[in-house]
Amino acid sequence: MTDVWAPPCPLFGTCGGCSLQDLSWDQYADFKLRKLKVLFERENLPTDVITPLSIIKGKTRRRALLRATKVHQSVHLGFYQRGSHDIVNMTACEVLRPEIFDLLTPLRKLLSFLIPAKKRVEIEVLHTEVGLDVVMTGKELPALNLSLIEKLTAFAEDQALARLRVNDTLILQRHVPVVSFNGVKVAADAKGFLQASADADALLTEAVLSLLPETPDTVADLFCGRGLFTFALRARARVVHAYDSDDAALGALRAAAKAFPGRVKEAARNLFQMPLNASELKDVDVALLDPPRVGAMGQCKELAKSAVPHVIYVSCNPESFVKDAARLVAGGYTLEALHPLDQFLWSPHLEVIASFKRKDS
Template identity: 40%
Template sequence: MTRPTKRPLPKRRPQPTAEPRTLEATVTEVGARGDGIASVGGLRLFVPLTVPGDRVRVRVRDSGGEPKGEGLRAELLEILEPGPGRGTPPCAHFGTCGGCTLQHMDDAAYAAWKVGLVRGALARVGLGDAPMAPLSRTPPAARRRARFAALKRGRRVWFGFNERQSHRLADLEDCPVLLPRLAALIEPLRALLLDVLPDGGGCDVIATDLEGGIDLVLVGPRSLDRAARERLVAFNEAAVARISWQADDRGSPEPIAHRRPVAVRFAGHPVTPPPGAFLQASAEGEAALVAAVLETVGEARRVADLFAGLGTFAVPLAQRSAVHAVEGDSPALAALAKEVGGLRLTTERRDLFENPLTAKELARFDAVVFDPPRAGAAAQAQALAGSKVPLVVGVSCNPATFARDARTLVDGGYALERVHPVDQFLWSAHVELVGVFKR
């Protein structure tokens, strides 16, 4: 038997690369990702670092003038005439570093845009008329948790955040968003990683400011030799309380040095977080979220806290209610369960994406708080919509998925009574919120 011969594939002709065009345009709005939006000759352009009213000259590369997807990305060449909402960026790295996208907006325009993000997401699902509380603001130099990237080339380490829409690193000298204690670690960490990383090697560094000192987790060096471990053990004992290492994001942190106890306090109650554990980005942002939740839940006797994490809401709620905290992350739940002495607090390990609490299970609660990751809680929202719980409080870091889940709850008979926007990620395109639903 002869084998069939493979027909050769036809050779594809190389497509000509479109020459970039230079255009003039006027920015009319700022989109959900922080880019200015302009229209020229039927083209919708996304222009970074611009505000409404800016008249700009931009460079655009397309394939014959037809928009791709929602529009075309344009490179800002020159601001011909500034718009009324333009301000002076406080950071020398702004425009290169991708950590902030909106430092060029003045304060009033920036605050209005953040509220508009929430309002716009709700409007797209028919809930744009929901009552809105004033925006809670987080000040500069308040960020207590950050994930840096580092890359070694020869005798130099680039250390900072990725450039805007790029894998290249913006080499930081300072950062006006970070707590001063974290910003002060930038240069010492750069020097440390010069000795720890191999040439061409990189890693991420998760740094969290905790009671007791800074918690560091190195993610990415595939292995640590004895000399590297010794350098980590000796690193900055005055500021750093705990250092861990893991080969990649799928691994578990391995302790390298644990010099003294660390904790985060919720309503004065200390919880020891696992290395690199999720924590609200700032104490001020956390306080605003907790205040909105507590005010809404009031004196409800039995409360479920879903996606409870370390207990950001469960512990304060347990000062006056019986709380059942449900969380899928085992180390976080173990940290919370270890510290529940004296609180009316029970815990349950459960994957709420795959196995949400059912309407029958929810029936015993007077109020439910849910605070899912950015993907939202579609399955749990559906179960809540079919329940008889009189009060539901949704906490979210993503207005789009919150709006989707809110629509589910409203279709199930709830009314969205109030929304509290919280600006915790300063000068970024992210905004958090608390939504109040009642039957």
């Protein structure tokens, strides 16, 4: 990447999708790493373990939550304006995949007769291997009748969508939306969680595997979701125990894991309310955590009491991460490595992948 001194998007400053496009690449990386180091110093964590920042390029974002409204017979479709709930009519985007951006023009045409004046609709879009998964949600959307269903079906077919849903109604499913994790196809859903891009999947998995022992016997995949790391871990470990409380995500993982009988064992569990305790962790060689933004303090407290020799922690929120990391360090772990990853380009967000090992292991 070369330094970019002028914001590449003409909507920068208005659109709330990006806030840091006015920084050069060097300034941008320095800004993110300085923020991370300040958090580390606050919790007395070592900063010399932090590696250089990896940045995922633009126009790779595979999922978007768009808003639409009708203003003077014209449909405004895009992200919120920075600092408000006004909708910026998206005419350019440097972060979304082209397949999603190219949907905006035909989507505006469709929405022009769906949205009443001054009313709003949300559109969730996910790019998958078999096409876009699209969900329109809004209490102001008209009741579905035969004529409207025909128009919606024609739209889905014309745009080669994998699936189209309006509120709770399936309009058309041409294919089951899927993504691949370590070569394993897993059902996906625009309303469910995935990382921001396939590039993020690949870099996160690469970072995790680089920290993983060559042949661990038993791995606990905590907050496993649909199995981004589960299937990569399965290729190395004798058995992977995968835990999550999201029924839909766990169901997708379970269906995909049928190809590996005995190697992946999934279980529904709310790790916030009932973290794995030291006794349940006694045979685990590596615990991998990938919690939501709030972190995993309860689970980290249990890990600190356990004899698990190695913890790998993937976090989308450095602020909650440093608190959890301090708990692990107080419990006898050493923070040995940390890889920062920028998967939400031109935003303040930052992902980190860290390795902790017990001092006596």
